[in-house]
Amino acid sequence: MKYVAAELNKCNIQGGGKAMKDKDGAEQLECGDVGNGSAVKDATVLALSDFKNSYGEVDNAKEAVHAGGITATTCNNNNKGRTLVGEDADSFYVFTCATADGTADNGNLLSNQTVVE
Secondary structure, three states: OHHHHHHHHHHHHHOOOEEEEOOOOOEEEEHHHOOOHHHHHHHHHHHOOOOEOOOOOEOOEOEOEEEOOOOOOOOOOOOOOOEEEEEOOOEEEEEEEOOOOOOOOOOOEEEEEEEOO
């Protein structure tokens, strides 16, 4: 979440241009799209594609960051170690399953939400 906030602030400070560099140095977010939750979600997934899941390959993917929804996921063996980012037009959601049995109660399902402006 701090990464996303910093990149959105970068756009606000520079007043245009691009942000969210991926592993190859290509910037994935057009600063004109900062208020568009879908664009921010897509850029976040692309920019963080080099983050690998600490559990290795999970559900046929090694990446840690994936597109997700706006409600807390149920952590299981198919999404352990993943961070899911979602949006609903003007809000941005992040859910991380630290373990297969992660819940908000046991502290192994981490969540955060912010408004995309």
